[in-house]
Each structure stands twice: as structure tokens, then as C-alpha cells.
Amino acid sequence: MANQGIVTPTNIDIQHDVVSIQWNDGHTSDYPHRYLRLECHCATCVGEWPNKGDLDPETIPLDVYAMEHQTIGRYAVQFLWSDGHYTGLYPYDVLRKACPCPECTAAKK
Numbered sequence: 641m642a643n644q645g646i647v648t649p650t651n652i653d654i655q656h657d658v659v660s661i662q663w664n665d666g667h668t669s670d671y672p673h674r675y676l677r678l679e680c681h682c683a684t685c686v687g688e689w690p691n692k693g694d695l696d697p698e699t700i701p702l703d704v705y706a707m708e709h710q711t712i713g714r715y716a717v718q719f720l721w722s723d724g725h726y727t728g729l730y731p732y733d734v735l736r737k738a739c740p741c742p743e744c745t746a747a748k749k
């Protein structure tokens with residue numbers, strides 16, 4: 641079902657080890673919690689332009705995990721993290737590009 645529109649999640653499941661997202665094109669992405677936390681690009685994490693930098697992994701607890709999620713409109717999902725962070729939005733296209741599965745990782749090269 642690969643249409644030209646944006647891929648959107650059909651199911652978001654917070655599991656013990658991973659946040660598992662099923663997409664409407666049939667793909668499933670399993671994101672380790674901390675990996676996903678480090679993908680946050682909100683102003684709190686990476687700063688505001690022009691002082692934008694990378695999120696410093698040292699500031700994120702090793703055992704951070706997603707406690708809850710909610711979808712924002714039709715384009716993004718927001719997580720409540722165990723470190724108290726919740727302002728980061730993950731647009732679906734960014735999330736999908738961050739999919740750590742071998743197939744997607746290979747496609748990026």
C-alpha cells in the first residue's frame with residue numbers, strides 16, 4: 641500500500657525494550673527507548689537557531705524510557721519520557737527516517 645502520501649503509524653506500542661511502530665505501508669519500526677529519546681530535536685534538547693547543536697547523550701539517563709505517547713494532529717507523535725521531558729515532537733517522516741532496522745539503515749547509505 642505504498643501511496644504517495646505521508647506514511648503514518650497505524651499502531652504505536654510502548655513495549656519493555658522498544659517503542660514499536662507499525663506503519664500504514666506495512667513496515668514495522670522498533671526503536672530502543674534511549675535511541676528514540678536521543679532523536680529528539682526540540683529546542684530544549686538541541687537549542688534554538690543559531691546556537692543549535694546536537695543533543696548531548698551524556699545528559700540523557702541510560703535507562704530512559706517512554707512512559708506515554710500521544711499523537712499530534714496527523715503529522716507527529718509526542719512522548720512523555722521518564723526523565724521528565726515531553727516537549728519534543730517527532731514528525732512521522734523524521735521518525736520513519738530514524739527507523740533503525742537493517743532494511744532502512746541500508747537504504748540510507
Ligand SMILES: [Zn+2]
Pocket residue numbers: 680681682683684685686725727728
Ligand atoms: Zn527534546
Ligand SMILES: [Zn+2]
Pocket residue numbers: 667668669739740741742743744745
Ligand atoms: Zn525500517
